[in-house]
Amino acid sequence: MAANSMTGFARAAGASGAWRWAFELKSVNAKGLDLRLKMPPPFDRVEAEARARLGKALARGTCFATLTVQREGSASAPRIDEAALAALAAAARAAAERAGLAPPTMDGLIAVRGVVEVAEAEDDEPAVAAACAGALASLDEALTALTSARRTEGEALTRVMRERLDAIEALTLAADANPARKAEAIRARLAESVAALMEQGRGFDENRLHQEAILLATKADIREELDRLKTHVAAARALLEEGGAIGRRLDFLAQEFSREASTLSAKANDVSLTAQGLELRAQIEQFREQAQNIE
Template identity: 50%
Template sequence: MIASMTGFARAAGTTGPVQWAWEVRSVNGRGLDVRVRVPNGAEAAGEVARTALQKTLTRGQCQLSLALTKPEATARVRVNEALLASLAAAIARVPVPEGIAPATLDGLLGVRGVIESEEPENAETESLARDLAEGVVRLVADLVEARRAEGRALQEIINGHLGTMIALTQAAEDCPARTPEAVRAKLAASVATLTAGGSGLDPDRLHQEAVLLAAKADVREELDRLRAHLNAAGELITGGGAIGRRLDFLAQELGREANTLCAKANDIALSRIGLDLKAVVEQFREQVQNVE
């Protein structure tokens, strides 16, 4: 089974008052590129996710993001009773001059350190970190399945192109213009045209040149290489795995042979087969560039 480089996955959950959601999108890429975007304080979770993707995938550009939704932070207040009692005892021991009001509770509470603020727990708790890591496992598994599902559809298309190229190669093999009789008849007609009317051209020399031209126009080697490349592509697809790069290389070689076939074709029917083959090879190459 082959896999596409295109896929999307999402994993979400709730840990205490915090809601979180991982999302990852992957598209075509020459290699593997994982880009991570997480909120401040969640960098460790982002690295866990990056590592998991890098260990699982071989190619593709991945955009990974984490969204955290927390309740509005409300500070909790604590009275430093020991400090307050110490201040009150100290003031009680100090004689208050006439005309000065004694210390009051609200005054003592205003002394720095008597009232302390406790910030709510940071969202990056052990529990949240654990849940985010478990979410990454689900996220990566879902992305792999999405890419495989896309790969199954892609494989059908690629196999269709492969079958068409095999049929066109066979059509070129069976083209009547390639039979020895047809080649001899065409050469004989060309030589007869050139020697008609006593042009003074040497018939033997013309015959030699015609034979050389016929040899240059022979597409046997191109057809043999086309078959070899098509067989190799079929074996790769059957074996599955990360075969995108090798399929892309074979697509380039198929295109090269199809171009040569068109250039050497000495008949309209064979030229049309070559042009049709070039079109299908290009479609094949566009699809295999999506394969991991």
């Protein structure tokens, strides 16, 4: 099973009778699954079913599902409120007589708000039901295209993350084999430090210095960090091989990678090890950025 990206776009259109519609789906990164639907009436009656279908197909990400609808050949039907018109006409004539003005005209009266109402033609229930079913079919079509797009991008992200894992592994092995980690090199650096201290004055306790040197050598040992980095690389590769909704686990591993690399850099007692630690952190950051796009 391949890993999926959380980003994608798809569109599907359809028609039934006088109804024309288009379903657009857009998904972006998110910590969880967030479905945001926008469906005009009378299609809002199937919002619950649309939400259920989206939730079944997607595991993570914010998905914007927008349905746009157009009804053709359904002219609005104007209706005159004759009672309101009659009352308005009587009042207008009386006022015009008192003021010595011309009597009101029909076009002036019907322009008054509330006299003329424009009512939409009543919906044909069987036609609406058929259109709603067709809109759900278009949703399924768009959802198939969206999951395909997310899978394609997920495959590309997987390739990039595998390259980053290869680089992380290579740097880990290079740090492990770094000559600065050999006992002879560590002993020589400690000897130089001890010699420098001895030259600065008298009265140093050589036994205490020996104990301090052992303690410093222990603190500078990065064996555990290297072993954990190797383990994390193997775990990340296994997750990428597993596929599916692995984004959260990859993000957790990326944090563990970063923690070990930071400790390694802090313990590094040689310029070459420090440089390897910095490059390791850069590769891990690139891995983390890609992992945050995975579902």
